[in-house]
Amino acid sequence: MPDRPVTETGRVGVVGAGTMGVGIAYVFAMAGFEVFLVEPGAEAASRAQATLKETAAGAVSRAKMTAEKADGYLSQVRIIKGATELPVGLDVVIETVPERLDLKMKVLADIANRAPRLIATNTSSMSIDVLAGAVRDPACFLGMHFFNPVWSLKLVEVIRGAKTSADSVERAQALAAAIGKTTAIVADSPGFATSRLDLVQALEAIRMVEEGVASPEDIDRAITIAYRHPIGPLRLSDMVGLDVRLDIARQLAGTIGPHFAPPQLLQDMVARGDLGQKSGRGFYDWATETINSNAG
Ligand code: NAD
Numbered sequence: 530m531p532d533r534p535v536t537e538t539g540r541v542g543v544v545g546a547g548t549m550g551v552g553i554a555y556v557f558a559m560a561g562f563e564v565f566l567v568e569p570g571a572e573a574a575s576r577a578q579a580t581l582k583e584t585a586a587g588a589v590s591r592a593k594m595t596a597e598k599a600d601g602y603l604s605q606v607r608i609i610k611g612a613t614e615l616p617v618g619l620d621v622v623i624e625t626v627p628e629r630l631d632l633k634m635k636v637l638a639d640i641a642n643r644a645p646r647l648i649a650t651n652t653s654s655m656s657i658d659v660l661a662g663a664v665r666d667p668a669c670f671l672g673m674h675f676f677n678p679v680w681s682l683k684l685v686e687v688i689r690g691a692k693t694s695a696d697s698v699e700r701a702q703a704l705a706a707a708i709g710k711t712t713a714i715v716a717d718s719p720g721f722a723t724s725r726l727d728l729v730q731a732l733e734a735i736r737m738v739e740e741g742v743a744s745p746e747d748i749d750r751a752i753t754i755a756y757r758h759p760i761g762p763l764r765l766s767d768m769v770g771l772d773v774r775l776d777i778a779r780q781l782a783g784t785i786g787p788h789f790a791p792p793q794l795l796q797d798m799v800a801r802g803d804l805g806q807k808s809g810r811g812f813y814d815w816a817t818e819t820i821n822s823n824a825g
Contacts, residue, residue: 536707537646539563542615542622544636546577546608549651550625552679554606555584559594559680560708564606565615574608581606584680612639621647621704623673628652630659637663637670647700649673653724654780657690657717667692673701674721675710685710690717719784724777727765732778732792734762738812739794745812763812767805775799 539562543554546568554566558581568574585599594602609615615622622645626636633650640648641664648670650660661667672688685705689698698714705712715722734748743751749761766774774795781789798804798811805811 536562536620536704538618538620540565540616540619541704542567542612542619542640542643542645544612544615544622544624544640545626546573547625547627548677549675549679550623551577551580552677553623553625553651553675555581556679556708556710558602558606559585559588561602562605562620562707565619566606566608567610567612567615568608569610577608612636612643615640615643615645617643619643619645621645621649621673621700623649623651625651628654630655633660634663641665645669647671647697647704649701651675654720654777656719657688657693661690661692668694669697671697671701672717672721673705674723676723683709683711684723685712686721686723687712687714688717688721689714720777720781725781725785727762728774728777728781728789731762731766731774732789732795735766735792735795738763739792767811767813767815769805770807771795771803771805771811772799 541557541562542565543550544567546554546566550566550568554564557564566577568577581603585603588594589596589599622640622643624633624636624640626632633652633655637648637650637660646669648664650657650672651674652660652672653674657670657672661670664670667690671690671693672686674686674688676682676684687698687701687705702712713722719725720728737743737748738745745763749764752758752761775791778789778791778795782791802808803810806815809816
């Protein structure tokens, strides 16, 4: 049996076993936590189980842990069907259901009924203060914004609502540290820190393509080599999804200011179905992994 982490119970809940929920469950399990992973969909639940096994097998094949240890950690993940089945009094329950306000409010209310010490949402764009309306005690509620893939990206953005207590922020930091993550503490504000900063650069890069300043490939090469960014803003936009970028740009243009207004090129690419990696074509041609010179 793996060593127990140094938190109150060493037991956590994750609600929603999609892309993010599985990743979050995995990193907690690999840090020795007992994890209750909530997923009502049978197909999603078996996909989650398979992803957990494949990810652990990858770590074993890279000699990061023994097969025996990986099996021990994974046996600590239990998949259950609803948040109402979560044990009472867990260290934290993290909500990772789809980005729909009504759904998140319902799920957060169910989580609050199980009285965990901390309730976190992994929302990428919703206001923590609005979501706090679903829980009984907003002092123990905050955002813990993880990044995909959760097992390799080390940041957790901790988003403090107006009523979040200092104690809850400390708990979130301690939990993040226990799973090997670094935190950035941010006030509840549209786009938090990461999406807001990342989008400024992506939108400017798209405007530069639009104005013919340089090709997508040259812009990405310039920033990766000159400033040592691991990936250029246009390649990253393709990976995130240009439709996702467009949605966030529109949202931030309405809340923060017109400098987030989406460039016409971005709107045109989304309208013609060039969404980036997921559609096979964006600023890059993902079928051949080469530059799409018609992006402009
Ligand atoms: P996803 O669609 O892959 O997964 C959501 C899961 O929640 C699905 O498996 C779904 O069956 C499940 N679900 C639906 N209703 C539920 C309920 N009532 N109870 C329990 N589970 C339920 O979504 P995702 O990409 O993992 O995103 C989840 C959240 O994380 C969203 O708020 C998203 O904005 C945020 N987020 C996503 C990313 C990303 O890169 N995908 C990054 C950061 C934050």
